[in-house]
Amino acid sequence: DAGVIQSPRHEVTEMGQEVTLRCKPISGHDYLFWYRQTMMRGLELLIYFNNNVPIDDSGMPEDRFSAKMPNASFSTLKIQPSEPRDSAVYFCASSLGTLNSPLHFGNGTRLTVT
Amino acid sequence: KQEVTQIPAALSVPEGENLVLNCSFTDSAIYNLQWFRQDPGKGLTSLLLIQSSQREQTSGRLNASLDKSSGRSTLYIAASQPGDSATYLCAPLVARQLTFGSGTQLTVLP
Numbered sequence: 378d379a380g381v382i383q384s385p386r387h388e389v390t391e392m393g394q395e396v397t398l399r400c401k402p403i404s405g406h407d408y409l410f411w412y413r414q415t416m417m418r419g420l421e422l423l424i425y426f427n428n429n430v431p432i433d434d435s436g437m438p439e440d441r442f443s444a445k446m447p448n449a450s451f452s453t454l455k456i457q458p459s460e461p462r463d464s465a466v467y468f469c470a471s472s473l474g475t476l477n478s479p480l481h482f483g484n485g486t487r488l489t490v491t
Numbered sequence: 492k493q494e495v496t497q498i499p500a501a502l503s504v505p506e507g508e509n510l511v512l513n514c515s516f517t518d519s520a521i522y523n524l525q526w527f528r529q530d531p532g533k534g535l536t537s538l539l540l541i542q543s544s545q546r547e548q549t550s551g552r553l554n555a556s557l558d559k560s561s562g563r564s565t566l567y568i569a570a571s572q573p574g575d576s577a578t579y580l581c582a583p584l585v586a587r588q589l590t591f592g593s594g595t596q597l598t599v600l601p
Contacts, residue, residue: 381534420535420580420591433588468534476522477542480589482534 381483383469389489395457398486400469401450410480411444411454412468420468426452459490493518493585497592504571505600512566512595514581519562521583526555526566529578529594538579539566571599 382401390396402409410425424434429446437444441460446452456463466485472478494517504510514524523542527535539555541548541564548555554567564581578596582589 419593422588470534476584476587477540479525479537479540480527480535481537484532484534 381469381471381481383467383483383486385486386484387487387489389491390459391491392460393458394490395455396459396463396488396490398454398467398469398488400452400454400483402452402469402471403481404450406471406473406481407449408472408474409446409452410470410472411452412470412482413465414468414485415465423454456488459488461490464488464490493583493590495581495583495590495592497579497581497595499595500593501596501598503598503600506571506573508571508599509567509569510571510597512568512579512581512597514564514566514592516562516564516581516583516590518583518585519559521559521585524555524557524564524581524583525589526553526564527580527582527591529580535580568597571597573599573601575599 384399407428411423412420414420423436424444426446444454466487468482468485470480470482472480496515498513525540526538529535539548541555541557552569557564576599578594580591580594582591
Protein backbone atom coordinates (compact mmCIF):
# COMPACT_ATOMS: atom_id res chain seq x y z
CA ASP A 378 0.00 0.00 0.00
CA ALA A 379 1.25 3.50 -0.80
CA GLY A 380 0.26 4.83 2.59
CA VAL A 381 -1.60 8.07 3.23
CA ILE A 382 -1.03 10.45 0.33
CA GLN A 383 -1.23 14.21 0.73
CA SER A 384 -0.95 16.95 -1.84
CA PRO A 385 0.57 19.37 -2.37
CA ARG A 386 3.74 18.87 -0.29
CA HIS A 387 4.33 22.61 -0.14
CA GLU A 388 1.96 25.51 -0.64
CA VAL A 389 2.85 29.19 -0.60
CA THR A 390 0.02 31.65 -0.93
CA GLU A 391 -0.84 35.23 -0.18
CA MET A 392 -3.09 36.33 2.63
CA GLY A 393 -6.73 36.28 1.59
CA GLN A 394 -6.38 33.50 -0.95
CA GLU A 395 -8.22 30.19 -0.78
CA VAL A 396 -6.14 27.11 -0.01
CA THR A 397 -7.20 23.50 -0.56
CA LEU A 398 -5.27 20.59 0.90
CA ARG A 399 -5.94 17.05 -0.27
CA CYS A 400 -5.67 13.63 1.27
CA LYS A 401 -6.07 10.05 0.13
CA PRO A 402 -6.28 7.66 3.10
CA ILE A 403 -5.11 4.06 3.12
CA SER A 404 -7.60 1.87 1.32
CA GLY A 405 -10.01 0.20 3.73
CA HIS A 406 -9.40 2.60 6.60
CA ASP A 407 -12.65 3.96 7.99
CA TYR A 408 -11.30 6.84 10.08
CA LEU A 409 -9.61 9.95 8.72
CA PHE A 410 -8.04 12.72 10.77
CA TRP A 411 -6.70 16.19 9.98
CA TYR A 412 -3.98 17.56 12.26
CA ARG A 413 -2.01 20.79 12.30
CA GLN A 414 1.56 21.03 13.62
CA THR A 415 3.33 24.22 14.68
CA MET A 416 6.36 24.86 16.83
CA MET A 417 4.29 26.80 19.34
CA ARG A 418 1.30 24.48 19.73
CA GLY A 419 2.61 21.09 18.61
CA LEU A 420 0.16 18.67 16.99
CA GLU A 421 -3.49 19.63 17.19
CA LEU A 422 -6.48 17.63 15.99
CA LEU A 423 -8.67 19.72 13.70
CA ILE A 424 -11.39 17.28 12.65
CA TYR A 425 -11.99 13.60 12.13
CA PHE A 426 -14.34 11.51 10.00
CA ASN A 427 -15.75 8.03 10.39
CA ASN A 428 -17.11 6.38 7.25
CA ASN A 429 -16.99 9.76 5.49
CA VAL A 430 -19.09 11.49 8.16
CA PRO A 431 -17.56 14.30 10.27
CA ILE A 432 -17.62 13.21 13.90
CA ASP A 433 -15.80 15.94 15.80
CA ASP A 434 -14.82 19.30 14.34
CA SER A 435 -14.28 21.07 17.66
CA GLY A 436 -10.62 21.59 16.81
CA MET A 437 -11.34 23.60 13.68
CA PRO A 438 -10.05 27.07 14.58
CA GLU A 439 -12.78 29.13 12.98
CA ASP A 440 -15.27 29.34 10.15
CA ARG A 441 -12.52 30.01 7.64
CA PHE A 442 -11.67 26.30 7.89
CA SER A 443 -13.82 23.59 6.36
CA ALA A 444 -13.28 19.91 5.61
CA LYS A 445 -15.10 17.43 3.43
CA MET A 446 -14.92 13.75 2.70
CA PRO A 447 -17.05 13.06 -0.39
CA ASN A 448 -16.01 9.40 -0.53
CA ALA A 449 -13.89 6.84 1.29
CA SER A 450 -10.77 7.61 -0.72
CA PHE A 451 -10.61 11.40 -0.67
CA SER A 452 -10.77 14.31 1.75
CA THR A 453 -10.08 18.03 1.52
CA LEU A 454 -9.28 20.73 4.03
CA LYS A 455 -10.03 24.21 2.81
CA ILE A 456 -9.01 27.57 4.26
CA GLN A 457 -10.82 30.62 2.93
CA PRO A 458 -9.58 33.30 3.33
CA SER A 459 -6.11 32.30 4.46
CA GLU A 460 -4.13 34.32 7.02
CA PRO A 461 -0.42 34.32 7.98
CA ARG A 462 -1.23 32.62 11.31
CA ASP A 463 -2.50 29.60 9.36
CA SER A 464 1.10 28.84 8.34
CA ALA A 465 1.85 25.33 9.62
CA VAL A 466 2.29 21.74 8.52
CA TYR A 467 -1.05 20.04 7.98
CA PHE A 468 -1.17 16.27 8.36
CA CYS A 469 -3.79 13.80 7.30
CA ALA A 470 -3.90 10.42 9.05
CA SER A 471 -6.07 7.34 8.77
CA SER A 472 -6.78 4.26 10.81
CA LEU A 473 -8.91 1.14 10.86
CA GLY A 474 -10.98 1.97 13.92
CA THR A 475 -9.81 4.57 16.47
CA LEU A 476 -9.18 2.51 19.55
CA ASN A 477 -6.88 -0.40 18.91
CA SER A 478 -5.28 0.40 15.60
CA PRO A 479 -2.20 2.51 14.98
CA LEU A 480 -2.60 5.83 13.26
CA HIS A 481 -0.95 6.17 9.85
CA PHE A 482 0.19 9.64 8.83
CA GLY A 483 0.85 11.22 5.47
CA ASN A 484 3.98 13.30 4.91
CA GLY A 485 2.08 16.54 5.40
CA THR A 486 1.53 19.76 3.52
CA ARG A 487 3.71 22.68 4.57
CA LEU A 488 1.58 25.81 4.19
CA THR A 489 3.09 29.27 4.14
CA VAL A 490 0.77 32.27 4.00
CA THR A 491 2.52 35.57 3.31
CA LYS B 492 -8.11 18.46 29.43
CA GLN B 493 -5.31 15.95 28.90
CA GLU B 494 -1.80 17.40 29.17
CA VAL B 495 1.19 15.42 27.98
CA THR B 496 4.78 16.19 28.97
CA GLN B 497 7.88 14.63 27.49
CA ILE B 498 11.27 14.83 29.13
CA PRO B 499 13.93 15.51 28.04
CA ALA B 500 13.09 17.82 25.14
CA ALA B 501 16.37 16.87 23.46
CA LEU B 502 18.91 14.13 23.97
CA SER B 503 22.25 13.40 22.37
CA VAL B 504 23.97 10.05 22.94
CA PRO B 505 26.85 8.08 21.42
CA GLU B 506 26.04 5.09 19.26
CA GLY B 507 25.47 1.86 21.16
CA GLU B 508 24.07 3.44 24.28
CA ASN B 509 20.79 2.32 25.83
CA LEU B 510 18.38 5.17 26.54
CA VAL B 511 15.01 5.98 28.06
CA LEU B 512 12.50 8.58 26.93
CA ASN B 513 9.84 9.70 29.37
CA CYS B 514 6.20 10.66 28.91
CA SER B 515 3.75 11.79 31.56
CA PHE B 516 0.05 12.57 31.24
CA THR B 517 -2.51 14.12 33.55
CA ASP B 518 -5.66 12.11 32.75
CA SER B 519 -5.09 8.47 33.63
CA ALA B 520 -8.39 7.32 32.08
CA ILE B 521 -6.64 6.39 28.88
CA TYR B 522 -7.64 3.60 26.52
CA ASN B 523 -4.18 3.13 25.06
CA LEU B 524 -0.96 5.02 24.39
CA GLN B 525 1.04 5.21 21.19
CA TRP B 526 4.67 6.08 20.63
CA PHE B 527 5.52 7.69 17.33
CA ARG B 528 8.67 8.63 15.52
CA GLN B 529 8.92 11.73 13.31
CA ASP B 530 11.78 12.31 10.89
CA PRO B 531 12.45 15.85 9.58
CA GLY B 532 10.01 16.82 6.85
CA LYS B 533 8.01 13.63 7.30
CA GLY B 534 4.83 12.49 8.96
CA LEU B 535 4.66 10.41 12.11
CA THR B 536 5.30 6.68 12.12
CA SER B 537 3.62 4.58 14.80
CA LEU B 538 6.22 2.52 16.69
CA LEU B 539 4.29 0.87 19.50
CA LEU B 540 0.72 0.84 20.76
CA ILE B 541 0.27 -0.23 24.36
CA GLN B 542 -3.19 -0.98 25.74
CA SER B 543 -4.25 0.42 29.10
CA SER B 544 -4.43 -3.13 30.46
CA GLN B 545 -0.84 -3.86 29.42
CA ARG B 546 2.35 -3.02 31.26
CA GLU B 547 4.77 -3.46 28.37
CA GLN B 548 5.00 -3.77 24.62
CA THR B 549 8.11 -4.69 22.67
CA SER B 550 9.19 -4.39 19.05
CA GLY B 551 12.78 -5.22 18.20
CA ARG B 552 15.08 -2.89 20.12
CA LEU B 553 12.16 -0.85 21.42
CA ASN B 554 10.27 -1.45 24.64
CA ALA B 555 7.42 0.71 25.89
CA SER B 556 6.11 0.51 29.42
CA LEU B 557 2.94 1.99 30.85
CA ASP B 558 2.00 2.85 34.41
CA LYS B 559 -1.52 4.12 33.97
CA SER B 560 -2.18 4.89 37.63
CA SER B 561 0.80 7.21 37.88
CA GLY B 562 0.28 8.67 34.42
CA ARG B 563 3.65 7.62 33.02
CA SER B 564 5.09 5.80 30.05
CA THR B 565 8.66 5.18 29.00
CA LEU B 566 10.22 4.21 25.71
CA TYR B 567 13.42 2.22 26.06
CA ILE B 568 15.76 2.02 23.06
CA ALA B 569 18.49 -0.59 23.28
CA ALA B 570 21.83 -0.35 21.50
CA SER B 571 21.01 2.95 19.82
CA GLN B 572 22.06 3.58 16.20
CA PRO B 573 22.49 6.78 14.16
CA GLY B 574 19.37 5.75 12.22
CA ASP B 575 17.37 6.13 15.44
CA SER B 576 17.91 9.90 15.28
CA ALA B 577 14.45 11.48 15.11
CA THR B 578 11.83 13.11 17.29
CA TYR B 579 9.82 10.70 19.42
CA LEU B 580 6.29 11.58 20.49
CA CYS B 581 3.91 9.87 22.86
CA ALA B 582 0.14 10.14 22.55
CA PRO B 583 -2.39 8.76 25.04
CA LEU B 584 -5.91 8.09 23.80
CA VAL B 585 -8.75 9.51 25.90
CA ALA B 586 -12.37 9.91 24.78
CA ARG B 587 -11.54 8.79 21.25
CA GLN B 588 -8.87 11.49 20.87
CA LEU B 589 -5.10 11.33 20.87
CA THR B 590 -3.24 14.10 22.66
CA PHE B 591 0.38 14.46 21.57
CA GLY B 592 3.35 15.45 23.65
CA SER B 593 5.82 17.95 22.23
CA GLY B 594 8.37 15.19 21.70
CA THR B 595 11.97 14.32 22.52
CA GLN B 596 14.48 15.09 19.79
CA LEU B 597 17.04 12.29 19.81
CA THR B 598 20.44 12.46 18.16
CA VAL B 599 22.61 9.34 18.10
CA LEU B 600 26.20 10.20 17.30
CA PRO B 601 28.28 7.72 15.24
